[in-house]
Amino acid sequence: MSSGRVLTLAAFLCFTGGMNTEQTQVLEKVRKLLALGRSPSEAEAAAALDKATLLLAKHGLSMAEVQEAEAVQETTLLEKKRLRSWESALVFILCRATFTEALHYRSESVGRILIIGREVNIVTARELFVYLHKLILILGRSYSQEIAHVDSFRQGIVHRIGERLAARAADPAGEQTEAPLSDPVAGPDYAAETRALVVQIDAATKIENRDYIRQTYGATKTRKTGRRVEADSYYRGKAVGDTINLDKQLAGG
Numbered sequence: 001m002s003s004g005r006v007l008t009l010a011a012f013l014c015f016t017g018g019m020n021t022e023q024t025q026v027l028e029k030v031r032k033l034l035a036l037g038r039s040p041s042e043a044e045a046a047a048a049l050d051k052a053t054l055l056l057a058k059h060g061l062s063m064a065e066v067q068e069a070e071a072v073q074e075t076t077l078l079e080k081k082r083l084r085s086w087e088s089a090l091v092f093i094l095c096r097a098t099f100t101e102a103l104h105y106r107s108e109s110v111g112r113i114l115i116i117g118r119e120v121n122i123v124t125a126r127e128l129f130v131y132l133h134k135l136i137l138i139l140g141r142s143y144s145q146e147i148a149h150v151d152s153f154r155q156g157i158v159h160r161i162g163e164r165l166a167a168r169a170a171d172p173a174g175e176q177t178e179a180p181l182s183d184p185v186a187g188p189d190y191a192a193e194t195r196a197l198v199v200q201i202d203a204a205t206k207i208e209n210r211d212y213i214r215q216t217y218g219a220t221k222t223r224k225t226g227r228r229v230e231a232d233s234y235y236r237g238k239a240v241g242d243t244i245n246l247d248k249q250l251a252g253g
């Protein structure tokens with residue numbers, strides 16, 4: 001199985017908990033009953049806990065599965081008041097590839113890039129960012145001393161990586177040409193099913209991530225970034241972007 005598939009399936013298992021819609025609804029009912037189980041009324045608490053136990057037994061679920069439900073969370077990706085264009089582009093493409101959202105939180109004294117999403121997706125986004133940000137910085141320094149050319153070169157790298165990540169999402173075999181689109185285990189429709197899952201996950205996680213941002217931080221603004229690039233340096237960067245290995249990070253280390 002290619003690393004592109006690993007990322008997709010890991011995110012899907014995180015999103016659904018490996019359960020169908022009915023089981024998810026049952027777990028939600030159980031959580032509400034457990035909350036009632038803390039009622040100061042002894043009779044009400046006992047009745048709620050009995051109902052919760054019966055629901056779990058009826059549907060073959062366990063308390064461990066109730067406790068495994070994962071909420072949307074946030075973590076700091078980078079502390080910086082102002083990002084360069086290539087850094088903004090890098091954050092954008094990684095969020096798109098890992099079912100996360102980014103928020104640039106700024107005050108007079110500090111600037112932070114926050115990453116929002118489910119834990120498994122945040123971990124993947126952070127690993128990719130740390131690896132790629134450091135690598136692109138190093139490659140840029142060795143390319144040129146002129147800021148305009150360095151930034152254009154880095155922009156080219158980032159944009160090419162973004163194209164590669166988008167291709168992986170569109171094609172579960174990704175760039176691993178030796179990985180078959182059908183096999184005896186997965187079946188002939190595996191690729192199409194995985195693409196459909198990606199679309200579903202992307203839409204659902206955008207809603208929950210943005211709900212979290214709205215509830216936690218209120219209204220936010222979208223700011224477009226961009227600047228003129230030096231064409232030759234940009235295309236040299238795109239060529240280098242083709243050579244960067246993404247497999248280890250996408251496979252979860």
